[in-house]
Amino acid sequence: MTRTLVIEVIWFRRLHKWIGLAIGIQVGIWMLSGLMMGLLDHEHVQGHHYQAVADVMPVSASSRNVLSVGDILERAASAAPIFDISLRSHLGRAAYQVKNAGGSQLFDATSGSRIVVTAEDAAALAGQDYSGPGQIVSIEPVQAPSMEIRRHSGDAWRVAFDDDDATTLYIAADDGRILERRNDTWRLFDVFWMLHIMDYKEREDFNNALVILVSLIAAWFSITGVVLFFDSFRREDFLALVPGGWWRSPAQIAVCAPHGEVVARVSSHVGGRLYDELARDDIVLPSNCGGGGTCGLCVVNLGPDWPESAADRRLLSESQRKKGIRLSCQAEVASDMVVGISDDVLSAQELTAEVAECRFLTPFIREIRLRLPENDFDYAAGSYVHVIIPRYKLEYAKLGLTSEASRSCEAVGAQVTNVNKSETRRAYSLATPCEQERGTIVLNVRLMVPPEGSQALPVGVGSTYMWSLQPGDKLDIVGPLGDFRARESNADMIFVGGGAGMAPLRAIIRSELLYKQSGRKIDFWYGARTRADLFYAREFDELQGQHPNFRWQPVLSEPLSVDGWQGPTGFVHAVALQDLIGQDRDFGACEFYVCGPPPMLAATRRMLAEKGVPENSVFFDDFGI
Amino acid sequence: MKAPFLARKAHKWLALIVGIQAMFWMVSGAYMATVDIDFIHGDPLVKNVVEPVGKDLAELYPMSDILERYPQATRVQFIARRGDPHYIVKTAQGSTLLDATTGAERTPIDRSEAMALATHYYAGDGEIIAAVLLDDSDARPTEIQSRPLPLWQVRFDDRIETTFYVSPTTGELITRRHTFWRLYDFLWMFHIMDYENRTDFNNNLLRVAAFVGLLFALTGVWLLFYSLKKRQQAVIPVDDSNIGDRSDLVPKTP
Numbered sequence: 001m002t003r004t005l006v007i008e009v010i011w012f013r014r015l016h017k018w019i020g021l022a023i024g025i026q027v028g029i030w031m032l033s034g035l036m037m038g039l040l041d042h043e044h045v046q047g048h049h050y051q052a053v054a055d056v057m058p059v060s061a062s063s064r065n066v067l068s069v070g071d072i073l074e075r076a077a078s079a080a081p082i083f084d085i086s087l088r089s090h091l092g093r094a095a096y097q098v099k100n101a102g103g104s105q106l107f108d109a110t111s112g113s114r115i116v117v118t119a120e121d122a123a124a125l126a127g128q129d130y131s132g133p134g135q136i137v138s139i140e141p142v143q144a145p146s147m148e149i150r151r152h153s154g155d156a157w158r159v160a161f162d163d164d165d166a167t168t169l170y171i172a173a174d175d176g177r178i179l180e181r182r183n184d185t186w187r188l189f190d191v192f193w194m195l196h197i198m199d200y201k202e203r204e205d206f207n208n209a210l211v212i213l214v215s216l217i218a219a220w221f222s223i224t225g226v227v228l229f230f231d232s233f234r235r236e237d238f239l240a241l242v243p244g245g246w247w248r249s250p251a252q253i254a255v256c257a258p259h260g261e262v263v264a265r266v267s268s269h270v271g272g273r274l275y276d277e278l279a280r281d282d283i284v285l286p287s288n289c290g291g292g293g294t295c296g297l298c299v300v301n302l303g304p305d306w307p308e309s310a311a312d313r314r315l316l317s318e319s320q321r322k323k324g325i326r327l328s329c330q331a332e333v334a335s336d337m338v339v340g341i342s343d344d345v346l347s348a349q350e351l352t353a354e355v356a357e358c359r360f361l362t363p364f365i366r367e368i369r370l371r372l373p374e375n376d377f378d379y380a381a382g383s384y385v386h387v388i389i390p391r392y393k394l395e396y397a398k399l400g401l402t403s404e405a406s407r408s409c410e411a412v413g414a415q416v417t418n419v420n421k422s423e424t425r426r427a428y429s430l431a432t433p434c435e436q437e438r439g440t441i442v443l444n445v446r447l448m449v450p451p452e453g454s455q456a457l458p459v460g461v462g463s464t465y466m467w468s469l470q471p472g473d474k475l476d477i478v479g480p481l482g483d484f485r486a487r488e489s490n491a492d493m494i495f496v497g498g499g500a501g502m503a504p505l506r507a508i509i510r511s512e513l514l515y516k517q518s519g520r521k522i523d524f525w526y527g528a529r530t531r532a533d534l535f536y537a538r539e540f541d542e543l544q545g546q547h548p549n550f551r552w553q554p555v556l557s558e559p560l561s562v563d564g565w566q567g568p569t570g571f572v573h574a575v576a577l578q579d580l581i582g583q584d585r586d587f588g589a590c591e592f593y594v595c596g597p598p599p600m601l602a603a604t605r606r607m608l609a610e611k612g613v614p615e616n617s618v619f620f621d622d623f624g625i
Numbered sequence: 626m627k628a629p630f631l632a633r634k635a636h637k638w639l640a641l642i643v644g645i646q647a648m649f650w651m652v653s654g655a656y657m658a659t660v661d662i663d664f665i666h667g668d669p670l671v672k673n674v675v676e677p678v679g680k681d682l683a684e685l686y687p688m689s690d691i692l693e694r695y696p697q698a699t700r701v702q703f704i705a706r707r708g709d710p711h712y713i714v715k716t717a718q719g720s721t722l723l724d725a726t727t728g729a730e731r732t733p734i735d736r737s738e739a740m741a742l743a744t745h746y747y748a749g750d751g752e753i754i755a756a757v758l759l760d761d762s763d764a765r766p767t768e769i770q771s772r773p774l775p776l777w778q779v780r781f782d783d784r785i786e787t788t789f790y791v792s793p794t795t796g797e798l799i800t801r802r803h804t805f806w807r808l809y810d811f812l813w814m815f816h817i818m819d820y821e822n823r824t825d826f827n828n829n830l831l832r833v834a835a836f837v838g839l840l841f842a843l844t845g846v847w848l849l850f851y852s853l854k855k856r857q858q859a860v861i862p863v864d865d866s867n868i869g870d871r872s873d874l875v876p877k878t879p
Contacts (some may be wrong), residue, residue: 035835056699064692070682079675085703211709215655222651229640
């Protein structure tokens with residue numbers, strides 16, 4: 001497939017999807033009704049299986065002495081023009097049938113008297129026509145048209161038999177014709193016929209507007225399908241059918257977790273679809289579209305040099321593509337390739353947690369403890385979880401905001417309510433190490449109030465929801481996720497954090513000091529605006545008292561006079577730098593762990609780069625929550 | 626294997642089996658739904674198929690004489706054709722056309738009579754270009770289906786290539802065909818997958834194809850559920866800067 005064609009094909013795919021939404025069910029109904037009409041034996045449907053072979057008596061056997069056509073015409077005395085006068089036998093006597101536009105009449109061919117088809121006559125005529133095992137159980141007068149004799153008009157006799165197919169014959173009352181032979185097979189067929197031609201009232205007109213409209217759409221739908229069909233199949237799909245695949249070039253796929261360690265090796269063949277080949281080995285990447293190149297979920301890292309597909313360009317950002325991110329459903333396996341996948345693909349679980357406890361740590365940060373259904377949720381300190389934020393409508397008045405948060409919301413003109421229109425996800429770091437309390441996780445949630453003057457931005461939909469939670473509420477989470485981790489080494493650990501960036505740093509520090517009994521030298525600079533924004537301070541003071549290798553230094557950027565702040569003020573990274581230089585620390589012998597608001601993060605990384613700290617000893621968690 | 630993956634695979638492979646046929650079904654179905662069936666049947670092309678019988682019937686050849694001549698007659702039909710009264714006598718062996726005034730046999734109808742009748746029945750604006758008596762059952766055109774031979778085939782030079790089939794025994798217009806009917810019949814063949822007779826929709830090929838087609842449609846609907854599901858956020862490997870929604874982040878230097 002050439003590249004330009006692939007770009008066009010996505011439109012067919014979209015068209016196919018949306019038309020499918022509109023008429024997919026009807027297409028299914030056509031298939032089902034078509035199948036059923038194909039399965040039901042048409043001989044039965046038409047009632048031929050219980051129809052006697054006609055043994056028509058010659059007219060002369062009844063009477064040769066018949067009236068002339070002229071005599072009959074006189075007796076018929078029809079005002080409407082007559083088209084046909086036929087002599088035939090009717091129940092053992094010669095009879096003339098006279099047809100005009102309105103219907104027909106029957107006359108005795110010898111006497112010229114009018115013949116009326118009585119119930120007994122109808123029974124006799126039905127008996128002549130019927131060869132099945134049943135007996136007549138009822139004879140009723142009916143008026144055509146009705147559902148089973150909808151193509152006729154006038155009076156008729158309905159003669160019902162008690163056979164296994166509930167055969168019912170309809171005899172015209174005017175001339176004794178068999179109008180229809182109906183039975184249960186026909187009745188079933190007729191329902192499918194109705195569904196097939198979409199004439200739900202008369203079941204007769206397959207030129208109705210609805211079926212014309214839907215069938216024309218369906219024709220286009222099927223054409224888009226054919227285009228997709230030719231686009232979807234590759235030679236490789238057919239080769240993959242044959243077991244062994246000995247003639248295909250083998251390929252080894254090394255699957256790497258984010259730090260570069262190989263987590264799996266998949267034996268494959270050159271040309272296969274990466275998504276499928278990984279799935280074959282139970283490495284199932286997330287996907288909504290199942291490999292159609294439309295959902296953009298099955299991302300892997302193939303390196304910046306890997307060719308970009310049209311779907312990659314459509315669904316991935318330029319910066320992602322520059323980093324080597326590609327959709328695995330669009331990539332063909334090459335010999336001995338390396339595929340970077342998120343280790344979350346292998347380890348993340350979806351579970352429903354229950355809110356155990358909530359408290360305010362600062363006016364803007366709320367600590368939420370979640371109880372998990374199982375105790376086997378293992379994670380490395382520094383991990384985060386995705387929280388599923390459902391659709392909601394919340395009133396700020398009922399949130400129980402701190403007075404500072406309320407003021408802040410008012411200051412930016414936040415509406416009375418906050419609405420989340422579609423389910424979404426938010427990432428929150430885990431604020432405690434796994435070992436601290438199994439089966440429980442702790443999140444620090446900062447209420448995201450836009451800065452004053454940016455009225456267009458709403459208060460964060462994720463944090464608003466998280467602030468509305470009360471003990472007992474349920475919350476869906478996915479995790480553990482992320483690769484922010486303490487590295488195994490003896491290097492000094494320098495932690496620089498701010499705001500809600502506290503959470504992963506705290507988890508790692510507590511993990512090192514309390515559970516790994518690490519002897520590494522650990523320094524932690526934490527930045528806040530005012531004294532009220534500092535949290536977990538007493539805890540860190542205690543840790544500092546108990547662990548001589550740990551030192552922490554809170555830094556305030558805008559201390560209030562009432563704070564009576566004696567400590568350092570300014571930007572946390574600047575203070576950290578000053579202190580490190582003052583202590584004459586060797587930057588090259590340190591690992592730096594940084595987490596906080598993006599500007600702080602960026603400033604810290606820039607500063608470390610200026611000091612010649614190699615990138616591979618700076619670890620950061622980029623989203624700061 | 627995850628459900629959407631399975632659904633897509635199934636839909637794709639079922640498409641291989643029945644996809645082209647499904648397109649035939651849809652396209653032929655759309656044609657059959659869209660084009661008026663009365664037009665397909667050729668109703669606007671014909672006239673005078675029935676005529677009112679005259680009022681003055683005193684001079685007719687008597688019916689009792691017909692019964693004497695044809696004691697095996699099961700039906701004797703009296704009609705008018707081109708204004709003249711006729712009898713059509715049916716026996717188990719076949720039919721005979723009689724002049725109802727003289728009682729003379731008019732069967733078989735010759736070429737010029739067949740052409741005259743065809744013109745009489747024809748409501749279009751074309752001229753007859755050929756009239757052929759078809760009596761070789763090995764060379765019967767498929768468009769007359771199971772109708773018994775012999776038949777006069779009368780072709781007109783109109784735009785839709787109208788062809789009338791007139792019975793040489795009774796002079797009746799047996800059937801009429803034209804381009805759109807032929808296309809209809811061709812598509813009907815694909816619709817019911819009876820490539821031989823174009824009439825039997827109880828054939829096993831159709832049954833199997835329709836069953837696979839049903840699965841095809843069901844997997845398509847199944848797939849729709851996944852395709853229309855709200856887009857999740859991708860978990861970007863190695864570089865996780867896209868995890869979470871950045872709109873929740875408010876720049877505020879501590």
